[in-house]
Structure formats: C-alpha cells, structure tokens
Amino acid sequence: MPNPKANAGLERLYRESGWTLRQFAQEINRLGTGRGTPLRYREPSVHQWLKGHMPKEAVRPLILEALARKVGRPVTHSEAGFPSTPGDRQPDHPSTVEGLLNLGRQDMDPSRRSILGVGLFSVALTIPNWPDVVGRMEAAQKGDIQRMGMADVQAVSAMTERISDLDDQFGGRTARPMAAAFLVNTAAPYLGMEAPESVRKAMMGAVSDLCYLAGYMAVDEGLHGLAQRYYLKALELAGASEDHLTFCTTLRGMSVQAVDLGHGPEAMRLADAASAASPKAGSRMRAFLVGQQAHAAAQTGARVQAQGYLREAEVAMEKAESQSKAFGSYDPSSLLYHTSQVRYELGDIAGSIAAMEQSDRLRQSVYRRTRVRHRCTLAERQLELVSRDSVSVT
Known part of the structure; x- marks a missing residue:
C-alpha cells in the first residue's frame, strides 16, 4: 500500500501549538484519563498522525479538544484533516x-x-x-x-x-x-x-x-x-x-465548573461575563457574582485583583445581610467558601482551612450535599498541610 499523504491541517495546528511530540501525546493521555479512558500514547503515535495515519475515531475528539485548549479557539474536524462522523453532523439550525x-x-x-x-x-x-x-x-412547530x-x-x-x-x-x-x-x-x-x-x-x-x-x-x-x-x-x-437572573447565574455556574477543573482563564472569562450581564445586581447577587470572580482571578495568579474582588464581595454581603430579602443560597457561609478558595489558590493553606472550617460552622443543615463536598475538600487540605509540615521538620 502507498504511504498516506501527510496531514497538512494537523501539521499546521501542531506548529501553532508549539508543543513537542511528547507534550502533544501527554496532553492526549491526560484528557483520556479525565474522560475515564486512560491512554498511553507516545511520540511515535503523534508522528504517525502528522504523516497522515488516521487516529482512532474515539481519540479524535481528544485531539481536537487538546488543540483547542492550547490555541485558544475551536478546532474542527476538517481543520485538523479528520473526516466528520455521523455524530458530528448536526442540523444547520x-x-x-x-x-x-x-x-x-x-x-x-x-x-x-x-x-x-x-x-x-x-x-x-x-x-x-x-x-x-x-x-x-424560534417559533415552535405546533400540533x-x-x-x-x-x-x-x-x-x-x-x-x-x-x-x-x-x-x-x-x-x-x-x-x-x-x-x-x-x-x-x-x-x-x-x-x-x-x-x-x-x-x-x-x-x-x-x-x-x-x-x-x-x-x-x-x-x-x-x-x-x-x-x-x-x-x-x-x-x-x-x-x-x-431572564437576566438565570442568564447570569448560568454563566457563573459555568465559571464554577471551569475553575474546579483548573481552567483559570476560562473561569475568569465566564465570571466576568456573568458580572457584565447583570449591571443592576442587588447586594447579595453582587456578592454571588464577585465572589466567583475572586476565585477565578486567584487561580490565574492575579493576587491583587483577587483580593480586591473578595473585599468587594464582603462589602456586598454585609449590605445584603442587613436587608430582609435573600438571594438563593448565597450567604456568609458561601462567601467564606470563596475566601477559602482564594487563600488556597494564593498559597495560604492554613488560612484556607480556617475559612473552610468557619464556613462549615455557618452552613445550614439542609445543604447536605454541599457539606459533604466541602468537608472532603477541607480534609484534603488538612492532610496537605500536615504533609507539608512533616517534610519541613524532616
């Protein structure tokens, strides 16, 4: 059989990424693990893809997502030189x-x-x-x-x-x-x-x-x-x-998802979009939005910006607590959770633990799911602090 033609599209994207063959393979493996399907690709596999050998169909979405994350824009099958699959074809509108x-x-x-x-x-x-x-x-078809x-x-x-x-x-x-x-x-x-x-x-x-x-x-x-x-x-x-409220709440939820997955810049973009879409937010809503901006900013390493957002959230929460009308479940316990996250992202593990413990004491008992999740996070950080101190003593 003749050798396949080199994949010029994938080659261009590879050059744009600035990765080595090894880095490309490692990113594919990391995404596979995150998806629940661990992979063990190495440099020769990537080299073969660039030379025109088609990756397995199940791996192509990982390649596209890896490249999209690296170059900062959507990457399509055709741009990467891959054929479309039936599952990729959606109605135009x-x-x-x-x-x-x-x-x-x-x-x-x-x-x-x-x-x-x-x-x-x-x-x-x-x-x-x-x-x-x-x-x-769009108008729905009516029966x-x-x-x-x-x-x-x-x-x-x-x-x-x-x-x-x-x-x-x-x-x-x-x-x-x-x-x-x-x-x-x-x-x-x-x-x-x-x-x-x-x-x-x-x-x-x-x-x-x-x-x-x-x-x-x-x-x-x-x-x-x-x-x-x-x-x-x-x-x-x-x-x-x-519905401004749900629009902003959804953008903020998407930011929470991104920051928990370690995508700081994307989390910041979404948190900023949520805040910009709610120009007339009340005090509690403002704390709800700005607290998330603080967490996202801290994950990107923007220390001054993160601390400024956190102070703004604290002021907004003080105003909200003096009023009778609440917004959802965002309360002082929630703000302390964001305080804990900001401190942790900025390297203050002990301060993060203290804020998380205070948040746990203030949280209403009805929020069992949140209590379980946050106590797990608290335990992880307590273990991290003990391990770090043990290494320092040794």
Whole structure:
C-alpha cells in the first residue's frame, strides 16, 4: 500500500501549538484519563498522525479538544484533516425546543449514559452574549391546539424547586434523572403551546432554570460535556425570556465548573461575563457574582485583583445581610467558601482551612450535599498541610 499523504491541517495546528511530540501525546493521555479512558500514547503515535495515519475515531475528539485548549479557539474536524462522523453532523439550525428534547431524551435513556459520560469539557465553547440571545426564540412547530397559563409556569417552577431540594439532600446522581424526565415529558412540550407572550416568556424562564439545574447536577457527576450542553440551553432560553437572573447565574455556574477543573482563564472569562450581564445586581447577587470572580482571578495568579474582588464581595454581603430579602443560597457561609478558595489558590493553606472550617460552622443543615463536598475538600487540605509540615521538620 502507498504511504498516506501527510496531514497538512494537523501539521499546521501542531506548529501553532508549539508543543513537542511528547507534550502533544501527554496532553492526549491526560484528557483520556479525565474522560475515564486512560491512554498511553507516545511520540511515535503523534508522528504517525502528522504523516497522515488516521487516529482512532474515539481519540479524535481528544485531539481536537487538546488543540483547542492550547490555541485558544475551536478546532474542527476538517481543520485538523479528520473526516466528520455521523455524530458530528448536526442540523444547520436546530430549534431550541428540538435540541432540548433530544438532550433530555439522551439523558433519560440509561443505555446512553456511558456515551454522554465521555463528553469533554470544552474551553473553546462559544458562549452567547446577552444582546445576542435576548428576545430570540424560534417559533415552535405546533400540533394540536393547546394553551398554557401561569399555573403551568408555576408548576414547572415548583417542580424545579423540589428537584433542587433533592439535589441539596442527596446529590445530582439521585435527582438528575427526574429532572431529565420532567424536562422531556412536561416542561419542554409547554414551549410549543399557545399562550400570551407574557406567559410564553415566563415559561421559557422557568424551563431555563430547570436546564441550569440539570447542568449543575451533571457537573456533580463529572459529566462535564453534558453539563455544558444543558448550560447552553439555559442561556438560550434565559435570553429569549429576558431572564437576566438565570442568564447570569448560568454563566457563573459555568465559571464554577471551569475553575474546579483548573481552567483559570476560562473561569475568569465566564465570571466576568456573568458580572457584565447583570449591571443592576442587588447586594447579595453582587456578592454571588464577585465572589466567583475572586476565585477565578486567584487561580490565574492575579493576587491583587483577587483580593480586591473578595473585599468587594464582603462589602456586598454585609449590605445584603442587613436587608430582609435573600438571594438563593448565597450567604456568609458561601462567601467564606470563596475566601477559602482564594487563600488556597494564593498559597495560604492554613488560612484556607480556617475559612473552610468557619464556613462549615455557618452552613445550614439542609445543604447536605454541599457539606459533604466541602468537608472532603477541607480534609484534603488538612492532610496537605500536615504533609507539608512533616517534610519541613524532616
């Protein structure tokens, strides 16, 4: 057989990355491990890819994501010289409702869970801006004439609250299948029904909130690609319904996901976008947004900026605590968690532990999921401090 033709597209991307063959292979292996499929590629494999040998189909998304993270922009199959696969071909303009139903159905189906679970977190994800999505919602194809009212909107909101309560108590693995089933069977179909414009917008906002919750719970299971897909649907619907609150909350949630995965610059970009999209935020909402900016800035090493954001969040929280109306679950315990994260990112492990312990003492007992997660983080840092001190003594 004749030798394959060198892959010029992949070669260009490789040169742009500035990697060595070894670094390229190591990044692919790292992403494979993060996806739950450990790999052991070495320099000869990368060399063969550049010479035109086609990587395995399951490895191509890892190559594209690795390159996208390195060069800071989306990388397509065609740009990398790879053929498209059936799963990559999407309708040119899929409707929001159709896309939402497809996503929810896949998430409902236990046989699809392993496929959904291999989705990668993408740092090159295109995030819509508020002006780009506000007021834009394609008309759904209508079948039988049906109408909905505010009572239906209230039912979707109430169900979302119940699922959120279950998440607080037992975590996303327990509650998310319910959210997916409710989304497909009840919530999404409402978007195609007849209703006054005010009711339609209210319903889009309610379904947006449900999508955000589903994404948040997917993060809890480590299904980061799936979470991003839910988050994007939440942004689309929030913009269409002119729901600033859910739009900003979703961007912030995406920033939390990014920072927890160690993608500081992406987390900073998303946290800044959330803050910019909420110019009239109240005190508690401001603390909610700025606390996340502080954590993201600290992870990028911007010490002065991180400390400035943290002080701003503390002032906003003081104002919020003096008022009667709360915002969600962001309270002094939550702010202390951000204080702990900032201190840890800036190298103050002992200070991080102290803030985390104080946060744990103030946290309301209803938030069992959060308590378990944060106590695990606290234990890890206590062990890290003991290990460091032992090395110093030795």
